[in-house]
Amino acid sequence: xxxxxxxxxxxxxxxxxxxxxxxxxxxxxxxxxxxxxxxxxxxxxxxxxxxxxxxxxxxxxxxxxxxxxxxxxxxxxxxxxxxxxxxxxxxxxxxxxxxxxxxxxxxxxxxxxxxxxxxxxxxxxxxxxxxxxxxxxxxxxxxxxxxxxxxxxxxxxxxxxxxxxxxxxxxxxxxxxxxxxxxxxxxxxxxxxxxxxxxxxxxxxxxxxxxxxxxxxxxxxxxxxxxxxxxxxxxxxxxxxxxxxxxxxxxxxxxxxxxxxxxxxxxxxxxxxxxxxxxxxxxxxxxxxxxxxxxxxxxxxxxxxxxxxxxxxxxxxxxxxxxxxxxxxxxxxxxxxxxxxxxxxxxxxxxxxxxxxxxxxxxxxxxxxxxxxxxxxxxxxxxxxxxxxxxxxxxxxxxxxxxxxxxxxxxxxxxxxxxxxxxxxxxxxxxxxxxxxxxxxxxxxxxxxxxxxxxxxxxxxxxxxxxxxxxxxxxxxxxxxxxxxxxxxxxxxxxxxxxxxxxxxxxxxxxxxxxxxxxxxxxxxxxxxxxxxxxxxxxxxxxxxxxxxxxxxxxxxxxxxxxxxxxxxxxxxxxxxxxxxxxxxxxxxxxxxxxxxxxxxxxxxxxxxxxxxxxxxxxxxxxxxx
Numbered sequence: 001x002x003x004x005x006x007x008x009x010x011x012x013x014x015x016x017x018x019x020x021x022x023x024x025x026x027x028x029x030x031x032x033x034x035x036x037x038x039x040x041x042x043x044x045x046x047x048x049x050x051x052x053x054x055x056x057x058x059x060x061x062x063x064x065x066x067x068x069x070x071x072x073x074x075x076x077x078x079x080x081x082x083x084x085x086x087x088x089x090x091x092x093x094x095x096x097x098x099x100x101x102x103x104x105x106x107x108x109x110x111x112x113x114x115x116x117x118x119x120x121x122x123x124x125x126x127x128x129x130x131x132x133x134x135x136x137x138x139x140x141x142x143x144x145x146x147x148x149x150x151x152x153x154x155x156x157x158x159x160x161x162x163x164x165x166x167x168x169x170x171x172x173x174x175x176x177x178x179x180x181x182x183x184x185x186x187x188x189x190x191x192x193x194x195x196x197x198x199x200x201x202x203x204x205x206x207x208x209x210x211x212x213x214x215x216x217x218x219x220x221x222x223x224x225x226x227x228x229x230x231x232x233x234x235x236x237x238x239x240x241x242x243x244x245x246x247x248x249x250x251x252x253x254x255x256x257x258x259x260x261x262x263x264x265x266x267x268x269x270x271x272x273x274x275x276x277x278x279x280x281x282x283x284x285x286x287x288x289x290x291x292x293x294x295x296x297x298x299x300x301x302x303x304x305x306x307x308x309x310x311x312x313x314x315x316x317x318x319x320x321x322x323x324x325x326x327x328x329x330x331x332x333x334x335x336x337x338x339x340x341x342x343x344x345x346x347x348x349x350x351x352x353x354x355x356x357x358x359x360x361x362x363x364x365x366x367x368x369x370x371x372x373x374x375x376x377x378x379x380x381x382x383x384x385x386x387x388x389x390x391x392x393x394x395x396x397x398x399x400x401x402x403x404x405x406x407x408x409x410x411x412x413x414x415x416x417x418x419x420x421x422x423x424x425x426x427x428x429x430x431x432x433x434x435x436x437x438x439x440x441x442x443x444x445x446x447x448x449x450x451x452x453x454x455x456x457x458x459x460x461x462x463x464x465x466x467x468x469x470x471x472x473x474x475x476x477x478x479x480x481x482x483x484x485x486x487x488x489x490x491x492x493x494x495x496x497x498x499x500x501x502x503x504x505x506x507x508x509x510x511x512x513x514x515x516x517x518x519x520x521x522x523x524x525x526x527x528x529x530x531x532x533x534x535x536x537x538x539x540x541x542x543x544x545x546x547x548x549x550x551x552x553x554x555x556x557x558x559x560x561x562x563x564x565x566x567x568x569x570x571x572x573x574x575x576x577x578x579x580x581x582x583x584x585x586x587x588x589x590x591x592x593x594x595x596x597x598x599x600x601x602x603x604x605x606x607x608x609x610x611x612x613x614x615x616x617x618x619x620x621x622x623x624x625x626x
Contacts, residue, residue, distance in 0.1 A: 054061065061489070064080070067138050068481050070479070075090060075091050077089050081461070092149045100590065103581065105591045106508060121140050135492045145163070146220075184331070185243045211297065222279075227298060242343050267295070325338045330367065338358060365386045369376055380464070388412045392409050413469045422438060424438075436463060443458070456478060459484075508591045525545075541614055543606070543618075553596070562589075564586045564610075
């Protein structure tokens with residue numbers, strides 16, 4: 001894909017990028033020295049330089065942003081698609097010494113009391129307006145510590161983290177699509193006694209879990225619904241009225257063999273309007289100290305409906321046309337197609353059997369897990385045991401279920417190996433464009449150089465734009481990335497430099513105001529007993545203060561404002577031997593607090609390469625012995 005000079009985002013990038021400017025200058029100098037004209041091939045991307053993946057050459061921009069969960073690292077990774085180049089990592093539930101996440105005061109404020117917990121991030125999902133990605137937020141869950149986080153897409157930083165009460169292990173996460181993302185829907189997977197305060201631990205019959213709705217703007221838990229069974233994955237419709245979750249362990253067991261006895265488990269449908277009305281009418285309880293409305297959605301409740309489906313179902317995915325949703329059987333070779341247009345009848349008593357909403361139940365292969373869509377009526381389901389992606393026609397599957405002799409399976413493609421999630425470009429929206437599919441494979445075996453007993457996993461890029469799927473790319477990935485979502489770059493409007501009034505550092509600015517400090521100009525030291533607050537600016541290649549004095553045992557807070565305005569000139573602050581490092585990007589203010597526990601000369605330096613004299617960008621903290 002060539003750079004369009006009329007593309008506003010790209011032209012801004014061309015004007016503002018220091019590195020692009022320097023690269024162009026070097027190219028011009030080289031052209032002059034060699035006699036090659038600027039209009040010749042020197043500056044043009046070559047076919048040789050392009051990747052084998054999606055033919056995105058050096059200097060060209062990807063068509064899509066991909067947001068990958070970082071799995072056990074607790075982060076989110078941004079990949080370019082179709083190049084599959086890793087562009088950036090967003091720390092979320094982890095500590096990152098490159099950015100200072102989990103170290104800086106600003107990040108600790110976001111992390112709150114869970115700052116010491118590393119996470120297990122699973123399902124990144126972007127916010128919607130009218131069924132379309134709006135480029136505002138990406139939400140991600142932490143299964144290990146029952147948290148949900150929000151990432152601002154303008155700065156690609158986590159700005160809110162919520163710990164969900166009364167439950168354990170947030171797994172499935174999806175968003176309300178219409179009219180906008182009012183709620184983040186989060187499934188708690190593990191069943192526990194309610195309340196879980198030490199009573200009823202041996203009474204397994206009293207174990208339950210909950211479906212949770214989080215207000216997308218405040219990030220407060222709006223309500224919780226108790227259900228029967230273990231909730232797995234979820235999705236929402238295109239009317240804003242319903243959300244629905246796969247639910248295994250209808251047996252209510254706590255051991256593996258107990259959870260596999262029944263041939264059918266459930267899809268649980270949640271009636272959002274009825275739940276909101278029940279909350280408004282006060283038909284809820286509180287559990288423990290949490291002041292969150294908790295409602296009864298167990299079997300027989302008017303708030304929910306339980307649709308029997310085979311067996312230990314896993315994936316739950318809504319098609320872009322808004323008519324159908326697909327539940328994958330996992331321990332059955334089948335997927336179940338649900339007709340969302342019949343959900344009103346399900347709740348209005350017009351269906352005597354909840355299975356009346358089933359439009360099809362068709363066999364695809366062994367171990368179906370997740371389904372993605374191309375917007376042309378085709379579905380793509382991962383087969384974990386068969387190590388395949390199966391492409392199938394939804395309408396033909398419905399006809400086959402109704403008795404017609406029609407072949408609904410269009411193609412099976414071998415992938416390497418044991419795929420879990422898969423995602424198509426824009427496939428979870430009404431704007432699915434059917435260009436690429438990514439298969440996130442759990443095993444790689446011999447696909448890459450061996451690096452010890454722990455093996456990389458394998459993300460595979462597949463072209464689905466034609467009649468047949470075509471494998472384009474293998475890409476190793478670390479530590480169970482689990483899931484991803486892919487959005488067209490036209491939806492995204494990331495900032496090039498920080499805005500000085502950004503709420504991300506509002507608390508830091510409030511402290512500066514209290515101290516009478518102007519962050520954009522002052523280089524001062526404020527002493528308050530054994531608390532020392534050091535304010536300084538930075539402009540490559542200098543800190544505003546090259547030394548300051550404290551006493552051993554002082555609590556030191558260093559606040560730095562980067563006054564550079566060129567988008568590439570990020571500075572850092574590292575205090576040697578103190579476990580302190582942080583990023584300060586252009587026009588950003590960042591702060592970090594630590595104890596000066598070592599007497600003598602303690603150097604600090606810029607740890608982001610910013611200038612030809614970067615190595616000289618340093619200073620001394622002089623610590624007087626106690």
